[in-house]
Amino acid sequence: MSDFLSLFQTYNVPAAFLVNLELTFWSLIFSAILGIILVLMRISPISSLRHVASWYVELFKNMPLTIIMVFMVLGAFAQLKLKFSDNFDTNFFWLAVVGLSLYTAAFVCEALRSGINTVPLGQAEAARALGLNFMQSATLIIMPQAIRGSVAPLGNTLIALLKNTTVAAAASVATETSSLMSEMIEFRPDVIIQIFLIFAFGYVILIIPIGILTTFLSNKLAVRR
Amino acid sequence: MAASNESSLLFDAPGPKAQKRIRIINWVAGIVFAIILVLIIMRLHNPPDGENQLSWELWKPALDGEAWSDFYLPGLYATLRATLLAVIGSVVFGLVFGIGRLIPNVIVRGICGVVIEFCRAVPVLIMMIFFWRAFAFINLPSPSYWSVVLSLILYNGSVVAELVRSGVGNLPNGQHEAAVALGLTRTQSLMNVEVPQAIYAMLPAAVTQLVVVLKDTALGSIIMYTDLLQESRRLGSMYFDILQTLVVAAVIYFIVCWLLSRLAEWLPAHMQKRTMAPVENEAVAPIAIMDPSNVNQIAVAREERPLGGTQRTYHVHHRGTNASIHNWRRTRYAQGYDETQPDSQIVHHAPRANQYGPGTEHHHHPHLPHKDKGGQSAK
Incomplete structure (x- = not known):
């Protein structure tokens, strides 16, 4: 117990978790925007938009996140001089957010698309039979049901995103949890198990409420058929 | 993803x-896309105070024979x-803990459940760093390799364990009942009848999970494991062309993962004849604690409507998701149950049993409460 106390006194563990939560927050916003754009492209009648969106999703679904993060720092920043700020820490933070958002957007798109798959064909046929056009049937009939059906996969995507923020270490974000954990183990190898437990249970505590909330919401909102 | 209905869903033939x-x-x-592509190429050609990233000087060391034979x-x-x-x-781990989570003994089930939920919630990188340092601490040879493995x-094994569990949960009740009628015990029925079918049902999803494993090995480069990503970084830092070597590595990763994804899409049709459970290629199982999934709803949306378009009161298959599965033996047929619609309520009395058409299974558990909150009814 005293080991845990001294670890918490020497190192600011909550601050590291806060960095991960900030990464999650910003990546969530940007990937949601990009994901919605992608899914709109993917369901549109315009074939070129559909193809581009499905290439994007295929590309990022089959690409390790680590290589994207390394690319953001060593490729986009070091060689293409993509820069968000003159301060190194802020710059790496935003590069990591960009990498995470690009990656997660593909999964947000898939989650929303699987929500559309929960709407039976009869709903759209009925909408068309009533004389609704594409936009009307999409916004009035399909989307309200599709969003309810995609709560569960979106929750999964959020949980995966939170866990993936640890990979920001590959994008040189030095203040987040996995970097802090490496640093702590380096200086206190005698209490390595306690250090691991602190971080592991930190994530368990963060993820359980998201899981419970997702389960609750998706059951509450599911369209009973 | 199997055939989806979204294009026919949203618009008519124009x-x-x-x-x-x-x-x-x-x-x-x-x-517009061409303009974006040209802008990217211009940036590559002439980055602000940097060198031309398209020049052959930088691409040659990333692509020549030595790069392939010594690095990639x-x-x-x-x-x-x-x-x-x-x-x-992870298949071994998943089978052991997945079956452990289904056997009748409460203590074994509890322990397996805690282990699985813990392994699923902790980020893989956190585990990797811990094992790497711990193995180095006890002087194990090649600590980073063993840590990655x-x-x-632990992570993917816990996903496979959930796949086993949902595979068993998806089986029609008759499988278990027939096994018990033949005189098998609950454990024997599980091991000899239900789990073998669950394994066929989970195979395509397990191949999808293989893509996740392959992608996650790249995390090993953070703990100095000399995998493809680490090697391409080493090559790139020799010639100052990391961007180019990373692109080559990314293409290799993409090709391998893409081929595996295709395999996962091809498998379900070939596995369906060996099992009574519905075969999915998406990992229905769960990335994290208690997560639900919408596969049930997708399955319901795809169901055929034999009676002139009327919705079925009872659905053909129930996909056991993590959320609905705690009570998997009893809540199997809760799907399609709607407390606001008296019509759809499941009747548990034996006399109606013969009214169910072929393909719909039901269970008659006289003590099952009508509003089965514990089982997350009507998933």
């Missing part, structure tokens, strides 16, 4: 006017070696 409009928008969109291929070998061992290990086994 008429001549709509076709013309679509053609115009197609051209506009094509031009050994790196790819290391990646595949770790992937293969991790996959074998063990972390991936």
Whole structure:
């Protein structure tokens, strides 16, 4: 117990978790925007938009996140001089957010698309039979049901995103949890198990409420058929 | 993803006017994407105070024979070696803990449940760093390799365990009942009848999970495992062309993962004849604690409507998700149950049993409460 106390006194563990939560927050916003754009492209009648969106999703679904993060720092920043700020820490933070958002957007798109798959064909046929056009049937009939059906996969995507923020270490974000954990183990190898437990249970505590909330919401909102 | 209904869902076959409009928008969109592509190439050609990233000087060392023989291929070998061992290990781990979570003994079930939920919630990188340092601490040879393998086994093994469990949960009740009628015990029925079918049902999803394992081996480069990513970084730092070597590595990763994804899409049709459970290629199972999934709803949306379009009161299959599965033996048929619709309420009395058509299974559990909150009814 005293080991845990001294670890918490020497190192600011909550601050590291806060960095991960900030990464999650910003990546969530940007990937949601990009994901919605992608899914709109993917369901549109315009074939070129559909193809581009499905290439994007295929590309990022089959690409390790680590290589994207390394690319953001060593490729986009070091060689293409993509820069968000003159301060190194802020710059790496935003590069990591960009990498995470690009990656997660593909999964947000898939989650929303699987929500559309929960709407039976009869709903759209009925909408068309009533004389609704594409936009009307999409916004009035399909989307309200599709969003309810995609709560569960979106929750999964959020949980995966939170866990993936640890990979920001590959994008040189030095203040987040996995970097802090490496640093702590380096200086206190005698209490390595306690250090691991602190971080592991930190994530368990963060993820359980998201899981419970997702389960609750998706059951509450599911369209009973 | 199997055939999806979204395109037929949202728009009719376009008429001549709509076709013309679509053609115009197609051209506009094509031009916009071309402009974006040109902008990216211009940035590559002439980054602000940097060198031309398209010059052959930088691409040549990233693509010549030496790069392949000394860096990419050994790196790819290391990646595949770790992937293969991790996959074998996670199938073993998943089978042991997945079955452990289903057997009648409460203590074994509880322990397996806690282990699985813990391994699923902790980020893989956190586990990797811990095992790496711990193995180095106890002087194990090649600590980073074993750390990558063990972390991936723990995480993906727990996903496979959930696949086993949902595979068993998806089986029609008759399988278990027939096994018990033949005189098998609950455990025997589980081991000899239900789990073998669950394994066929989970195989395509397990192949999808293989892609996740392969992608996650790249995390090993953070703990100095010399995989494909690490090797391409080493090569790039020798010639100052990391961007180029990373692109090559990314293409290799993409090709391998893409081929595996295709395999996962091809498998379900071939596995369906060996099992009574519905075969899915998406990992229905759960990335994290208690997560639900919408596969049930997708399955319901795809169901055929034999009675002139009327919705079925009872659905053909119930997909056991993590959320609905705690009570998997009893809540199997809760799907399609709607407390606001008296019509759809499941009647548990034996006399109605013979009214169910072929393909719909039901259970008659006289003590099952009508509003089964514990089982997350009507998932």
